[in-house]
Every structure is written in C-alpha cells, then in structure tokens.
Amino acid sequence: MCGLLSAQKVLSGEVAARTFFVRPPEPVPQLLVSSPAESIYIGKTKLLKVPFFWNPAKLINPHLCIVGITGSGKSYFVKAFTTRARLVFNANILILDWAGEYVEWVRLAGGKVISFGENGINLLDPGQATPEIRMRQVISALEMLTDLASFPSQRSLTEEAIEKAYLQRGLSLNKAGQQKKPPTLAEVHAILKKDAKRSQAASEAARRVNSLLLSSGKSFSHSTIGIDSILSGLVCIDLHSLPTESLRSLAGLTILQFIKDRMRSEQFQAEGRPRLFVVVDEAWKIASDERSDVISIVREGRKYGFGLIIASQNPTDIHKSIFSNAGTTFIFRLTLASEREYLRSSLSYSDYYEEASHSMGVGQALVHIEPAAAIPCPRNFIIDKVDGEPLLEVCYICGGGMNLEMEKEFLVRKLHNFGLTERQVAHLLGRFERGSFTLDAPTFILELEKFGHSRAAIIMLLRDLGAHEKDLLRLFSSAFQKGKAKISVELSTEKEKEKSRRQKNKP
Ligand SMILES: Nc1ncnc2c1ncn2[C@@H]1O[C@H](COP(=O)(O)OP(=O)(O)O)[C@@H](O)[C@H]1O
Ligand SMILES: [Mg+2]
Numbered sequence: 001m002c003g004l005l006s007a008q009k010v011l012s013g014e015v016a017a018r019t020f021f022v023r024p025p026e027p028v029p030q031l032l033v034s035s036p037a038e039s040i041y042i043g044k045t046k047l048l049k050v051p052f053f054w055n056p057a058k059l060i061n062p063h064l065c066i067v068g069i070t071g072s073g074k075s076y077f078v079k080a081f082t083t084r085a086r087l088v089f090n091a092n093i094l095i096l097d098w099a100g101e102y103v104e105w106v107r108l109a110g111g112k113v114i115s116f117g118e119n120g121i122n123l124l125d126p127g128q129a130t131p132e133i134r135m136r137q138v139i140s141a142l143e144m145l146t147d148l149a150s151f152p153s154q155r156s157l158t159e160e161a162i163e164k165a166y167l168q169r170g171l172s173l174n175k176a177g178q179q180k181k182p183p184t185l186a187e188v189h190a191i192l193k194k195d196a197k198r199s200q201a202a203s204e205a206a207r208r209v210n211s212l213l214l215s216s217g218k219s220f221s222h223s224t225i226g227i228d229s230i231l232s233g234l235v236c237i238d239l240h241s242l243p244t245e246s247l248r249s250l251a252g253l254t255i256l257q258f259i260k261d262r263m264r265s266e267q268f269q270a271e272g273r274p275r276l277f278v279v280v281d282e283a284w285k286i287a288s289d290e291r292s293d294v295i296s297i298v299r300e301g302r303k304y305g306f307g308l309i310i311a312s313q314n315p316t317d318i319h320k321s322i323f324s325n326a327g328t329t330f331i332f333r334l335t336l337a338s339e340r341e342y343l344r345s346s347l348s349y350s351d352y353y354e355e356a357s358h359s360m361g362v363g364q365a366l367v368h369i370e371p372a373a374a375i376p377c378p379r380n381f382i383i384d385k386v387d388g389e390p391l392l393e394v395c396y397i398c399g400g401g402m403n404l405e406m407e408k409e410f411l412v413r414k415l416h417n418f419g420l421t422e423r424q425v426a427h428l429l430g431r432f433e434r435g436s437f438t439l440d441a442p443t444f445i446l447e448l449e450k451f452g453h454s455r456a457a458i459i460m461l462l463r464d465l466g467a468h469e470k471d472l473l474r475l476f477s478s479a480f481q482k483g484k485a486k487i488s489v490e491l492s493t494e495k496e497k498e499k500s501r502r503q504k505n506k507p
Contacts, residue, residue, distance in 0.1 A: 025352060026050065026381040031058060031371055038273070040084040042077075043363075046356075046382035052367070054081075059327035060370045062274045062307035063298050067315045067343070068332025071427040073363040073386055074311045077330060078279055079105055080388035081309070085277055086234060091307075093234045094259075095279040096252045100240035102281070104436045108393065111234030116251050117241040120219030123250075124162065125182045127227060127258045128265040131166040132173040135159060137293075141253045144289045145246045146208070153201040154208065161191040161205070176265070184221040185213050216247050220254075227258050231276060249286045256286075256293050263304040275305040283310060287318045298325045315339045320346045329368040330383075333360040349380045356382055362426040363388075395432050397465070399440035401474030404466050408437070411465070418461050424451050441475050 026032070026045050032052045039055035056062040064081075066074045078095075079102075085091045093111075095102050103113050126134040139159055143149040148158070165183035166173060192206035212220070219242065230237065237255065239248040259278065280287065280294065287294045287310050297308055298321075310326075312318055316339065323329060323346040334340050340357060347368045357366050363385040370379065393408040408429070415425045428447055432439050441462075448458050459472060467475075 025350065025378045027369065027371075027379060028375065028377045031369070031375060031377065032381075034058065037088070040081060040088055041387065042081070042367075043383040043385055043387040046364075046384045049384075052381075052383060054328065056274055056302070056307070056327070058372055060372050061298070061302040061325070061327040062277075062305075063322075063326040063328070064307070064309045065318055065323055065326045065329040066309065066311040066332070067318070067330070067334065067339075068313065068360075068365070069335055070313050071362065071423065071430040072332035072334075072360070073365070073426070074313070074330075074332055075101060075281060075433065076363065076388055077332075077365070077386045078102075078281065078309060078311060080386060082234070082277060082279065083109065083389060085274065089273045089275075091274050092232050092276045093279065094230055094255075094276065095234075095236040095281070096255060096283075097236050097238050097279075098240065098248055098252070098282045098284070099434055100238050100436065101434045102236045102279075103238050104393070104433075106234060106236040109234060111236060112229075113236045113238055114225055114230065115238045115241060116225070116248075117217070117219050119224040120216075120222055121225050121251070121254055121258070122182055122184055122223040123220045123254060124165065124184060124188070125223045126171075126176065126178070128176060128261040129257075130174050130176045131171050131178075131182075132163075133261070135162045135166070135173075137254075137257045138162065140291055141250055141257075144253070144285060144291055145249050148208070151201070151204065154205040157192065157195070157199070157202050157205045158188070158209065161188045161209075164191050185209055186221060189213060215243055216250075219247075219251070225255075227262055230255070231259070231262070245284055249284060252280065252283065253286050253293060256280075256297065259306075260293055260297055263306055273305065274307045277307045277309055279309045279311070281311040283312060284317055287312065287322060288316065290319060290321075292319070295319055295321055298322050315343050323347055327370050331357065331366040331368070332364070333357070333362075347380075353380055353382070361385070362422050393437060395429075396438040397441050397444050397462075398438055400442055400476075402441040402462075402467060402471045404441075404462075406465060408432075414461065414464055418457075418464075419453070420448075420451060 026047055029050055032045065032050050034053040034055035036053065038057065039053035042052045042054055044051050066077060068074050082093045086093060095106065097103065106113050123138055124134065129137070139148070139155065142158075143155070148155050163173060165187040168187065169180055169183045171178050171180050171182065189206055189209045192202050192209060195202035196206050225237070229235075239251050242248045242251060256278070283294070286292050294308065294310065297306070310318055310322065315334070323343065329347060331343060334343075334357065340354065344354070349366070349368065353366050360366070365383050365386065366380060367383055368380050395406055395408050395411050397404040412425055412429070415428065420428070431443070431447065445455070445458050448461070449455070462472060
C-alpha cells in the first residue's frame with residue numbers, strides 16, 4: 001500500500017482556484033425554488049441556471065431595494081414583478097411615480113392613473129392619525145425637504161400655528177377619527193401673518209408657508225385623493241407635474257405617512273402573503289434621510305403584509321439601514337466604484353461578485369437575499385436576465401413634422417438591425433418610456449448621432465421605420481437649421497443613390 005498515496009504541498013490559493021472542489025456561490029435550491037402558486041418567478045441564476053422564485057415566506061420581509069444606472073432594467077423588473085404579484089398574491093399595487101414613466105404602462109395594464117397636481121391631498125388632513133401626530137409628520141417632512149431645521153424659532157412658530165389652525169376648526173389635538181373638516185395651509189399662513197409684524201421669525205415662517213402654497217397650487221390644500229381608492233387594484237400616482245423635486249418628495253412622503261397610519265389603525269394582517277406593494281422609484285431624499293417614514297415602514301416589516309419596493313439609480317439615495325433591513329436587494333449595473341463600495345459596506349459580497357458586477361448586461365442583476373430561517377449557504381447570486389412579459393407597447397417618434405407610430409418590439413428589432421448594442425437600445429427605450437413612449441424626432445436623431453451614426457444612416461433608419469420623404473425634408477429643414485445645407489445634400493444624395501439603384505435594377 002505504501003507509496004500509492006503521496007502528500008503534496010499545495011498553496012491554498014491553488015486549491016481555491018480548482019473550482020471543482022467548491023460549491024458554486026449560489027444559495028441552495030430550497031431557498032431559490034418555490035411553488036409558482038406562492039411565489040414570483042424572476043429569472044434563472046447565472047451559474048447553475050436554477051429558476052429563482054421570490055417567496056416572501058422564505059425571506060425576513062417582503063421589501064425590495066433595486067439599484068442600477070439608468071437603462072439597466074430597474075423599471076422593467078418592477079413592472080414584471082408587480083404584474084406577477086397581482087396574479088399570484090392578488091396584491092394591490094401603488095406606484096409613486098416621480099418621473100411619470102409608469103403612466104402609460106399602468107393604463108395599458110388596466111390600472112388607474114392619478115395625477116398629483118390636478119388632484120391633491122390636504123397636508124393637514126389627519127387621516128387615521130391625531131392632528132398632533134399629523135402636525136409632527138408635516139414638520140418632519142418640511143425639515144427633511146427644506147432647511148427648516150436650521151431655524152428652530154421658525155419651526156416652533158409653524159408648529160404653534162398649525163395647532164392653532166386645528167383648534168380654530170374645532171378639532172382636538174389628541175383625538176383620531178374626528179369628522180370635522182381639517183384646516184388648510186392658507187389658514188396656517190394667515191395665523192403666522194398676524195404675528196409677522198411683531199416677530200421677524202414669524203414673518204420668515206409665513207413667507208416659507210406662502211412659498212409652499214404658491215409653488216404647489218391647490219395640490220396640498222384639498223384632499224381629492226381618497227386613501228381607500230389608492231390602496232386597491234393597480235394605481236399610479238403621477239407626481240411629475242409638480243414643479244420641484246421637493247414638492248414631489250413632499251407628496252410622496254405624505255402618501256406614505258397616510259398609508260402607514262392606515263396600516264397601524266386597521267392592524268393589517270399579513271396572512272402569510274403580501275397584500276400591498278408600494279413602489280417608490282427614483283425617490284431621491286425620502287429614502288436617504290434617517291427620519292423618513294420609509295425607514296420605519298421597512299423596519300416594521302412583514303407584520304402588516306405590506307411590501308415596499310424602492311428603486312434608485314444612485315444607491316447613496318437609499319439609507320444604509322434600508323439595505324440592511326430589506327429582504328431582497330437587486331443590484332443591476334452600477335458604473336461608479338464609490339456606489340458599489342457603499343452597497344458592499346451594507347451587504348457583504350465577495351470579490352467574485354464585485355468583478356462580475358462590472359460587466360452586467362441589461363436586465364442582469366446581483367441579488368442579495370436575507371432568508372427568514374438561518375440556512376448556512378451564500379446569500380448572493382446573479383440573475384442572468386430578469387424574465388419579463390412586456391405588454392404590447394406602442395412607441396411614437398413625433399415633432400418636426402414627423403408622426404411615426406410603431407410597436408416597441410418592432411422598434412427594438414430595427415434598432416438592433418441598425419447596429420445598436422443591447423445597452424444602447426435600452427438607453428434609447430428608457431428615453432421613450434420616460435416620455436410616455438414618445439420621443440421627439442430631433443432628440444431621437446441626436447441620440448443616434450451620439451452613438452456614432454451618421455445622419456445619412458439615420459435617415460435610412462427613419463425611412464425603414466416608416467417616415468415619408470416629405471416628413472424627412474420637413475424635419476431636417478425645421479429642426480436642424482444649422483445643419484440644414486448639409487442635411488439637404490445628404491437627403492438628395494440618398495435620393496440620387498436610390499434613383500440610380502432603381503435604374504440599375506430595371507430590365
Ligand atoms: N430584463 C429585461 N429584458 C428585456 N428588456 C429589458 C430588460 N430590462 C430592461 N429592458 C429594456 O431596457 C429598457 C430600459 O430599462 P428600464 O427598466 O427602463 O431601465 P431603468 O428603469 O433602470 O432606467 C426598457 O425599455 C426595456 O425594454
Ligand atoms: Mg426607471
């Protein structure tokens with residue numbers, strides 16, 4: 001027997017390089033695979049091609065964080081996920097849409113779109129909470145979104161004025177569910193204005209409230225958005241027509257506060273499956289501030305059967321405690337090392353994933369899951385491609401005399417044939433989606449030029465997409481005055497070429 005086995009000195013690095021010794025870094029199948037009746041299918045894992053079914057019963061909570069650069073596939077994922085969540089869990093979906101990019105899709109999917117601006121919420125409406133709690137929520141939102149916290153005397157004067165406004169309307173500060181009509185910001189402004197002559201701080205506070213009133217129109221003075229109606233079915237609250245990022249955030253925060261109070265007052269029961277998903281896409285400040293209700297909603301977790309889906313192109317817009325408390329994180333392509341570092345400090349993942357995340361394609365994501373039970377296995381894996389079911393969508397190229405209409409799939413095919421990479425197509429489609437599937441023709445052309453395509457080639461593409469000669473002439477002569485001469489030359493050369501081609505082909 002002696003001599004058949006011989007010991008060999010091998011460096012540990014060499015052993016590690018022999019991957020057949022090591023289980024591939026993916027969670028065990030019992031964590032990834034579930035019955036389609038109780039879970040949402042996402043896509044296959046990259047290494048072992050195991051289908052990943054998102055099952056909230058196997059995770060610490062039903063919250064999801066999604067990050068990735070523009071065009072990496074965040075909204076596509078949200079659409080596929082929420083479509084299936086409606087089917088599998090019969091869940092209600094509320095989308096707080098900062099950029100108006102879900103509007104068209106929600107309409108196509110048979111949901112309801114509510115435009116914030118035309119409709120609104122009275123900021124001082126206590127909803128299910130007491131006036132005092134509502135007052136504190138309003139002040140905390142203003143502190144988060146404006147510099148009110150740096151002016152303590154203005155802050156306390158505003159607080160006092162809100163309290164006074166409630167009392168003037170006959171509401172008790174500590175009672176919930178009162179039927180009396182709540183005051184509005186205009187009444188708070190009038191109270192502060194009265195004191196403005198005596199105090200500089202009151203005058204400043206009045207100015208602050210007034211500018212909020214002026215910039216928001218009636219959207220924060222009258223409650224026309226009923227909380228019950230937005231928590232049932234598929235609903236998109238389109239915030240994009242509010243004039244500033246702060247006002248959009250104020251609206252988003254207010255809606256989340258109403259939902260949180262409603263959940264608590266009615267003791268939402270999870271019954272093992274999520275009842276409501278709220279999507280907050282490109283949420284800027286409201287997810288990054290420690291005081292934000294987003295954080296308390298995530299912490300309260302699953303007991304209410306309430307799942308929060310937070311998406312952002314910049315991970316630093318999402319507070320670290322959200323990442324470390326969310327049951328699932330999807331990391332689509334991120335280009336900045338600093339952003340990846342920020343994530344890595346909350347969700348530990350290996351150099352292998354750091355390496356892989358550099359070359360993620362559209363729809364590909366590194367996924368981190370926090371299992372409900374302590375199962376000793378990796379918690380990270382890569383999804384090869386989020387498997388979506390895009391609805392039949394129509395894209396429009398308009399403006400400059402052009403009005404082209406085509407199915408999205410047709411456009412994608414033509415763009416691929418034209419020579420655009422997958423990433424370039426995704427970028428361009430993202431532009432369409434942000435404009436409710438409409439892109440103006442000059443922007444379409446400029447985007448293609450940025451990818452290095454000549455005008456002559458773009459003209460051919462537009463023809464291929466159905467543009468007529470007269471449309472092209474009108475477009476290039478009106479929209480691109482500076483390059484007019486050059487373009488008409490290109491157009492006429494193209495025409496000449498076509499003519500000679502036709503002549504050549506004649507028998
Ligand atoms: N998993 C996917 N499969 C197929 N196409 C995708 C996928 N993810 C994204 N896309 C395409 O890329 C485009 C941009 O994706 P989108 O979700 O809008 O990006 P983001 O929200 O990250 O900016 C979409 O129009 C969609 O057609
Ligand atoms: Mg998006």
